Every structure is written in structure tokens, then in C-alpha cells.
Ligand SMILES: Nc1ncnc2c1ncn2[C@@H]1O[C@H](COP(=O)(O)OP(=O)(O)OP(=O)(O)O)[C@@H](O)[C@H]1O
């Protein structure tokens with residue numbers, strides 16, 4: 058039923074989305090009847106149930122859902138780190154079987170190598186594919202400048218604050234210029250102030266690089282602020298509950314967060330969550 | 338700076354006081370020389386040994402067998418440990434045996450090792466290597482195993498090949514544990530060298546101690562003992578300095594090492 062509603066809600070992509078690239082109108086990412094069942098000691102456990110969704114090129118899509126509803130599980134399947142039990146995920150038309158070169162991942166924790174400099178950490182994905190590291194260095198510097206860390210290229214991660222480390226993680230995910238950026242609660246470990254600042258920076262990066270972004274978060278305002286579209290998942294096992302198109306004008310500023318329109322969308326999503334909890 | 342000076346001065350004072358008490362109590366209580374030598378007699382023996390030169394061959398013998406055995410035993414252990422930690426098949430086939438061997442008192446093997454490697458330096462090297470092997474092996478395996486799974490997942494997400502994950506992540510993650518093993522191995526290697534010399538040898542500081550027994554030359558025993566302490570101290574300090582220089586990233590986190 059929600060499938061139908063979701064389809065009804067779908068509108069033509071806005072200007073920002075259509076000018077994004079080669080895959081005009083095409084879906085960069087498609088999940089089809091995706092289910093993931095974990096085999097745990099307490100028997101099989103369904104984490105994702107019949108999830109179908111698609112994301113267009115250049116679109117910023119957030120997934121919102123209660124803890125344990127299978128968001129990370131879904132993201133791991135898209136990243137090629139986890140095999141689905143049935144259904145599948147297609148990236149640029151190809152079924153994902155293993156991690157792809159054109160997908161960048163930003164993790165919840167920065168997960169930087171403590172023994173490598175910031176620059177070396179950003180270059181890890183280049184090394185991983187045995188590409189020319191020397192040639193990628195200027196690009197890495199450029200990305201560090203983009204995330205405001207050009208002065209820290211030769212520092213070690215433990216000399217950086219949590220927010221700075223997370224930005225290194227974003228630069229690292231961008232180094233191979235991936236078509237898709239997957240972000241699993243990338244700002245969850247940060248304090249509220251840093252978090253807001255990071256949202257603005259991420260919006261800047263997204264505006265500059267026009268990536269397709271799949272963003273997972275617990276924060277309704279964060280999702281509304283950043284996204285073209287917010288997907289709400291049901292509690293475990295995760296299913297698509299609703300899709301909300303965020304038609305607030307770009308570029309959004311922190312002030313836009315206090316606008317009535319912003320508040321109305323957040324309120325609508327919050328009510329959706331409350332209804333879920335009440336539902337049997 | 339002040340701290341640095343006091344960390345030299347204080348132990349030095351303690352040392353001087355202890356030696357004075359030692360010398361005095363012998364004078365006052367009349368302990369015979371063959372039970373406890375006077376510090377001055379030990380000093381005279383050290384002077385005779387190292388300035389006139391008759392200690393040097395023994396010192397060199399023990400030092401070289403310890404060093405060669407240490408490097409050999411430690412490197413073999415690190416390689417085997419790494420292979421075992423990386424390969425399930427290897428692990429399943431060999432790990433139980435290595436653990437069983439570990440619980441055996443290694444010094445009990447000394448006579449066998451003499452039989453296999455002869456009376457010369459090679460049996461001492463083998464003994465030292467055997468003593469060093471286990472702490473390094475166990476720590477390498479443990480160190481690689483405790484690599485942060487989040488880092489491994491990250492490497493996988495970026496399609497890093499296994500050898501690269503090993504070389505750039507696991508080895509570094511295990512480095513702290515490996516250094517803890519290297520630290521214990523310094524002391525164990527000296528035990529190995531001395532035991533080897535006790536069982537069968539014609540030179541070395543351990544042999545010097547044993548041969549002093551025939552004429553109750555306790556001053557010479559102490560002089561040789563002091564030499565062994567110096568080797569151990571210098572070795573331990575060198576490893577500590579290397580540890581601090583190389584493993585800069587885990588700051589003052591100390592890694593507990595399993596004791597032998
Ligand atoms: N390796 C695993 N083995 C067994 N069950 C698992 C495993 N990983 C996750 N699960 C289960 O699958 C469900 C979904 O987990 P997942 O981590 O995807 O949730 P999530 O939506 O990301 O939650 P959160 O918002 O707290 O990060 C949970 O109920 C969890 O208990």
C-alpha cells in the first residue's frame with residue numbers, strides 16, 4: 058500500500074537533479090524486493106523485508122528509521138559488504154556482488170588508520186585499487202581543501218577533533234570520485250553544534266560535486282535539511298513506510314531550519330514515527 | 338629536565354647506599370668471602386676482567402649467541418605467527434601443537450639441543466631462539482587478531498586486497514603487542530643463553546659463573562652476573578626506545594603481555 062503511495066508521491070526530478078549527469082532519468086541505484094535474514098544463535102532474524110527503492114543521479118536521499126530497523130544492513134548490501142537473502146541491489150544497472158570502485162562509503166565512526174597521516178588515509182582507496190598514488194595526491198589535497206583540512210594533510214588522526222576526523226572520512230570516500238556516496242549516520246558521534254556545521258559543509262560538498270548520496274540518520278531535521286527525498290522505514294524488519302519529497306529551495310541555510318515550511322515537514326515526519334509506535 | 342636529573346640521581350643514591358650497607362655489613366658481621374664477596378672485590382674482578390681483557394671473549398660469546406638467537410627466534414616467531422593468524426588452515430593444523438609446546442618448560446630441552454647442535458655457539462643460539470619464540474608467536478597472533486574490525490570492514494569496503502590490509506592495517510595494529518613480546522624476549526633470551534652454557538660450554542658468562550663454582554670464586558660470579566645484567570638492561574632499554582619511536586600512535590596505552 059505504501060508502495061503505491063510512494064509512487065503517487067513521486068514527482069519529476071527538479072532542475073538540480075536533471076542536470077546532474079549522464080544517467081538522466083535513469084536510476085543510479087535500485088533495490089528490488091530486497092530481504093536480508095541474519096542467522097543468529099536465536100534462529101533466523103529478518104532485518105530487511107522486501108525493500109524496494111530507487112535513487113536518481115545526483116539525488117540526495119535520506120533514510121530515517123528507528124534503531125534496529127535495518128538501515129545499516131541495507132547500506133552494507135549496497136556497499137557490497139553483505140549478501141542479501143533475496144532480491145538485490147543494482148548500481149548503474151549492475152547487480153552489486155562485492156564492493157564497487159564507484160561507490161564511496163562514510164562510516165559512523167571515522168575509522169582512520171591511526172598510524173597513517175591524514176593524506177595517506179585519504180589515499181587508501183586509491184592504493185586499494187593499485188592506482189597511481191602520486192597522480193592522486195593533488196586530488197587528495199584538493200579534497201582536503203574542500204573539507205577545510207588542507208593545513209592538516211601531514212597530521213595524524215589523533216591530532217584532529219572528532220569532526221575533523223569525520224571530514225577526513227568524507228574526503229577519503231570522495232577520492233575515487235564515486236558516482237554514489239553512502240553515509241551511515243556519519244555525524245552521530247558528534248556534538249549538536251559540530252553536527253549542524255557538518256550538515257552545512259556536506260551540503261556545500263554535495264553542491265560542488267553533485268554526487269548521488271544515500272544518507273542514513275536518526276535526526277529528522279538533519280534529514281530534512283540535507284535531502285531531496287526522505288524515506289521512512291518501519292521498525293524491524295525494515296520495510297519502506299513512506300516517502301517525503303523535500304521541496305524546500307536550495308541552497309539551504311541554518312536559517313531555513315527555523316522556517317515554517319521546514320517545521321511543517323519535520324512535524325509531519327515526527328507524526329509518522331509516532332503513528333508507527335502506536336500501531337500494533 | 339629536573340625530572341630527568343632526579344630519575345638518574347635517585348637510583349644512583351640508592352645504589353651507593355646499598356653497596357655501602359653491603360660492604361659494611363660484611364666488615365661488621367664477618368661474612369666469609371666465599372659466601373658473599375666484598376663489593377670492592379667484585380669491582381676488582383670486573384676491572385681485571387674487562388681491562389686486562391680475559392672477560393671479553395666470554396662477554397662476546399654470550400652477547401653474540403643472545404643477539405643472533407634473539408633476532409632469529411623473534412623473526413621466525415613473527416612470520417609463523419602472522420601466517421597462522423592469516424590462514425585458517427594453518428591455524429587449525431598447527432595452533433594446538435604450538436600451544437601444547439608452549440606449556441613445556443623450555444629449559445628442559447637444553448640437553449637435547451646440545452645433542453642436536455653440538456657444544457659450540459649454535460646450541461646456545463638455538464636455545465635463545467627457542468626461548469624467544471613463544472612470547473613473540475603468541476603476541477603476534479593475538480595482536481593481529483585484535484585488529485579493529487571496523488578498520489578491516491573499511492578496507493573491504495574500498496576493495497583493498499588481502500595483502501594490503503595485512504601490510505597496512507594488521508601489522509601496524511599488532512605492532513604494540515609485538516613490541517611487548519620483544520620486551521619479554523630480552524630477558525628470556527638471556528636465560529636461554531645462560532642455561533645453554535650451564536649445560537655444556539667452554540666459554541660465555543654463564544660458563545664463567547659455573548666454572549667459578551669449583552673454587553668458590555663468588556667475586557667472579559658477581560662480576561659475570563653484573564655483566565649479564567648490563568646486557569639485559571641495555572637490551573630492554575633499546576627495545577623501549579624503539580617502541581616509543583616506532584609506535585607513536587598508541588601513546589601511553591600499555592599493552593599487557595602474557596608472562597612466561
Ligand atoms: N551480524 C548480525 N547478526 C545477527 N543479527 C544482526 C546482525 N547485524 C544486525 N542484526 C540485526 O538486524 C537488525 C537490523 O540491524 P541494523 O544494524 O541494520 O539496524 P540499524 O537500522 O542500522 O540500527 P541503528 O539505527 O541502531 O544503527 C537488528 O535487529 C539487529 O539486531
Ligand SMILES: [Mg+2]
Nearest residue numbers: 128129130241
Ligand atoms: Mg546502523
